[in-house]
Amino acid sequence: MRATLRLLILVPALGLFACSEPPPPPPPAPPFHTILDLKQFMLLVIDPAADLVWDSVKTIMSKKGTEEIAPKTEAQWTTVRSGAATVAEAANLLMLDGxxxxKKEWMAAARRLTDTAEKALKAAEAKDPAAVFAAGGEMYEACRGCHQRYAAHLNNTTEAVK
Ligand code: HEC
Incomplete structure (x- = not known):
């Protein structure tokens, strides 16, 4: 009985040493090819898309009184949806290697942007200006959260986010 037990233990152990395989080849390079550095990505992709959401619903106060801006036509709503959808998916591109x-806080910050932009997208699909405005505010906080952690040099100006 004892001998059998010992054999059972030895055999798998031997198996481990017996076939010393060459190390696995490195994983192939990912097929994507990013072309923008982070600053350009913010300026050319994220920021203009976010502006489509932020500019769509607002209150303008002037001498003439208060004017509420909100999308009215189908095309205007499509613009808001496009902006929100672009921010939501672009935030996924922030997670790419490179x-x-x-792998942790950055991912969470990017995920937060996707989630808040998805809210804005749903609000635009529901054609609900107040909900677009609220989700836009949450999106803004998601931008700011990441900038505070990773782009401290931007924090002193409001232009940092908008
Ligand atoms: C996951 C992190 C992250 C999120 C989320 C994020 N940013 Fe950024 N952003 C950065 C970093 C890091 C920089 C600094 C890049 C640099 O200077 O190299 C930056 C820089 C910028 C800049 C400044 C570019 C310049 O002129 O130097 C703008 C504008 C900007 N982001 C807009 C936004 C907006 C708008 C959002 C939200 C809709 C957003 N960002 C969300 C990380 C993030």
Whole structure:
């Protein structure tokens, strides 16, 4: 009985040493090819798309009184949806190898942007200006959260986010 037990233990252990295979080849390079550095990505992709959401619903106060801006036509609503959808998906692109600054907090910050932009998208699909405005505010906080952690040099100006 004892001998059998010992054999059972030895055999798998031997198996491990017996076939010393060559190390696996490195994983192939990912097929994507990013062309923008992070700053350009913010300026050319994220920021203009976010502006489509933020500019769509607002209150303008002037001498003439208060004017409420909100999308009215189908095309205007499509513009808001497009902006929100672009921000939501672009935030996924922030997670790509080479762009992501780490695997944890950066990912959470990017995910937060996707989630808040998705809210804005749903609000635009429901053609609900108040909900677009609220989700836009949450999106803004998602931008700011990441900038505070990873782009401290931007924090002193409101232009940092908008
Ligand atoms: C996951 C992190 C992250 C999120 C989320 C994020 N940003 Fe950024 N952003 C950065 C970093 C890092 C920089 C600094 C890049 C640099 O200077 O190299 C930056 C820079 C910028 C800049 C400044 C570019 C310049 O002129 O230097 C703008 C504008 C900007 N972001 C807009 C936005 C907007 C708008 C959002 C939200 C809709 C957003 N960002 C969300 C990380 C993020």
């Amino acid at each position: 762009r992501a600054r780490d």
